[in-house]
Structure formats: structure tokens, C-alpha cells
Amino acid sequence: MSERITVDARGMACPGPITKLVRAYRKASPGALIEVLATDPGFKPDVEAWAKRTGNEIVELAEENGVIRAVIRVTGKK
């Protein structure tokens, strides 16, 4: 099983969720999964842009009851 990090950024306004994601990414090993929970509607386009620019893979991106759940596989780190 690969390492899995969960980041709870619910209730945080932009750019809080991305800041928390960047910090988790710093600590994550290649191949790890980072799960981010956020309620800020701006998080969805932001996480997509972030993943595209940094070469990381979004495994899952869904919204349920106002909570956005993004699961990212760390593929951008050597």
C-alpha cells in the first residue's frame, strides 16, 4: 500500500486549501496519495490547474454535500 495523506481544508477560504495541499506535497514521497477535503468552491479549478502545472495526477475529484474531495497521486516528484 502506498502512503496516504489526508488534508482537511474544510471551512478554509481561498487560498487556504491549496496552501495546505502544497505543504502536504512537500512531505509526500513519490507515488503517495494525497486526499484533500475542501468547501471552498474555488478549490476545484485550482486543484486541477495545480495538478496540471506540477505534473501530478488527479485520481479522484468529486463533490458531495458541498464538500470537494480530491485525491492526488504524487507523480511529479523524482
Next chain:
Amino acid sequence: MERILVLGAGTGGLVAANLLASHGYPVTLIEKRETHLFQPGMLWIAFQGHNPSRYTRPVKELVRPGVELVHGEVAGIDLGDRLVRLADGRTFTYTTLIIALGAHLDYDATPGHRELVERYGDFYSGASAAEKMWSHLRELTSGRLVIAAADPLYKCPPAPHKAAFLAAYTLKRMGRLGSVEVHLALPFLHEYPSEVVARIVAPKLEDDGVRVSTLFTVESIDVREGKIYSLEGEELDFSLAAVIPAHRGPMIRVEPGEVLDEDGFIKVDKYRLNVEGYDDAYAIGDSSNAPTSKTGVTAHLGAEVVVDRIMGYDSRFNGRTNCPIVADGTASFVISSYGHPPVPVKFTRFKRMLEDLFIASYWSSLKYPERWAPIFRAYFNATDPRVISGGW
């Protein structure tokens, strides 16, 4: 016997202590430094060569009669026993505590960072580091000046932008902008964390000759090779560089430890500013985890709220920011509050005059906050983000 203890003589601590003294409360203020530094002044020292004496004052000249000033370093706080311990072993008890100890700059989080600051100085580590930066900038005739950050969370969100604007202006006056590239490397998706602000700042940066990289979070620095590497996998060569260090909460021991968040900031009720679970202890300014920008303005406004609450009023902090973005002859402000994202504020000469007035009023507003309160209140009400939501 009543004793209000204020920890830290930065902006928030001085405003709180002086206001309380003006209302006749017995206040003790504990501070480890002899000198107070107006922190935005470091930008003017580092990138425009201002004399540091403009931005520093002895702490003892900034406290009013009625404030007992204690020179010492806080080592620990026991919230349950209402006890504060200093590094030299002295202890103080309190009836009400105000924690205003600021943020800790963590140079060790980034390999090569200490060496970079020792070699070139910066605009975060103190007046002498800023002077050192200036001594290198004035000698820079070619190559690249990089302004960057080690983490997206740092005090004064527009500080790197101001650094780039002021440096570009200085180099232009010296006739070297062009042979020297000013490169702003930001850890955000856009030119500013808020896209609304980014849309205003980006064209201004371009006009003023500043190159920008986004999503560049400094991971390590190789001073000898002159290279900065980012977490996102990119690198930048530099001839001169200033990197904003990662921030964390004050380096003190706090009991119970649950009141600290994962980065060591003190958890507070974001409106009342009391430490989570304690009615007799508050945290203001950079040391708290209140979800707003870490700036002198939020520390000042937070101090006013806490003093009101100590006096029995039900004042609430609204998270208001007013972060100036200073450019050549003009300025804009990042204006937001809890529940209201930043509004579009254009760069104008009038706003630059306002910012210069705020800077000029600084020492007086620390010592006599009640004299400035009606003036600031009028400004903050007139520029409430709900009032100017369409832009200013």
C-alpha cells in the same frame, strides 16, 4: 490583584498595552528586544537604501507611563495555572493574558537558506539583514535578482511584490533595469493568492519590468552555484536572491499543547480572539491562527478588539486586511475581511499618499492608539469590502 500581562512589544502588543494603560488598567509588557522595528521598513532599507534609523525605535520610548516594561524572553505559558515563565527563570502570574509574540522564521526548513541570508541578507530577518541586501543590490550591474518564498504562508502577502516593484524602480533609476532582471517567483497559482488581486497586480508588474514565475515554492538553495530549486521541479539562476522563510508559531512551550495548531500557531476564536477554551487569555497578530493575513494592520485591529472585550464590550474581530502594494509612485491595497474575499483596488497616487500617511503615523499610532482610532475607523468603514465590493 488584577494584572494584565502582554507578551511581545510588536505592533499588536504595544497597541494593546498602551490602550489598556490609557484606560487605567495595570499592565505588564514583556519583550526580549530593546528595539522595535517597523517591519515593512525592511523593504525600503533593502531595496531603496533608506536609513534603518527611520524604522527603528527603542521599545521604552514607545510605552506610555502606566505600562510596566519587563525586558526578558518568554519561554513558556501555563494557561491552567495562569503562569508565564521567562528564559531566565522569572515567573509572572496574570488575571488576563494577551499573547502577541509574532511568528517564528524557520530558516532550517529550507536547505541553503541560512547561508543565503548570511551572504546577501534579505527583507524579513531584521534591519541589518536589509542593509546587507541593499549593499549587494547597489553593486549589482548584471544578472538576475530573484525574490521568492519558501512557503505560501508568510506575513504580509504582498511583501514579495513590493520588494520586486521597489527593486525594479531602484534599478531603473540606476539605469540597470534590463541588464539586471528582477524575477518574482511566487508559490501561488496566479500573481497573487487572490485572482481578483492578481488581475490588477500582473499588468503592473509587467509595466514595471518585473518577470514573474508562478507555482514556484522554494525547496532548496545552492548559494555557491547561484541556483534556487522549487518544490514543483523548476530551477532559477540568481546573481542576488531574497527568499521569504517558512513561518511557524512562536517558539515557546505552551500548556496545554492542544491550543497550538500543527504549525505552532495559537488557536483562537476568530471573532473574540480568546485562546480556544480560555476566557482569560487572548492571542493577536501573527502568533494566532485567525484565518486572515498576518500583518501589522490585523495585529492593530485585533488589539483594539481584545482591549474592548477586557473592558466588557462585545467587540468582534472581522479579519479586515489592508495590505499595501507599493509600486513606483502609486499603491493599491489588498482589502478583505472574514467572509468577503479581496476586492479589486486599482493602483493610484492617492492610495500611495494614504500609505505614506499610514507609515508616517506609525510611531504615534502605537503609542497613542486612541487618538488615531477615529481616523482609522473612518478609513476602514469607508473602505469596508462590502462598501467597495465593486472596486475602488
